[in-house]
Amino acid sequence: DGFAKAGRFDEALNLFDEMRYLGIALDRVSYNTLLSIYTKVGRSEETLDVFREMASAGIKKDVVTYNALLGGYGKQGKYVEVKNVFAEMKREHVLPNLLTYSTLIDVYSKGGLY
Known part of the structure; x- marks a missing residue:
């Protein structure tokens, strides 16, 4: 996670x-x-692919x-x-948090989806 936070994505992926x-x-984190x-x-x-692999590995998705x-x-x-992911989140009974709603408000306003 340190490489990713530093923006060193290729090193993190390696x-x-x-x-x-x-x-x-791999675990959920x-x-x-x-x-x-x-x-x-x-x-x-x-x-x-990662989303599917996570499901195949039996890793429960969280917020x-x-x-x-x-x-x-x-x-x-x-x-x-975005709409599909949020719909799945609700179907899976994963409770949204403040970041979820902030992200949705930002995305919907930029995309004219309000």
Whole structure:
């Protein structure tokens, strides 16, 4: 997470690849970090792959997971995806927090979705 917070995304991704190669199982924090990286750099396909991998690994998505997706898609102007992610969040009974609502307000106002 330190590489990611410092904006050193390639190094962070290499570290995750090494963890997988060594057979180290990723946890929810690791997956959330990956999601955050991929959404920040606009790599939508990888974002979806990580989201699916998380489900396949039986890792329960939390508000941090969904906030990473909402924020990333919002920054990319992918408003339909934002609406879909928020709808899934509600279906999965994950409670939104202040960041969720702040992100949605920002995204919806920029996209004219209010």
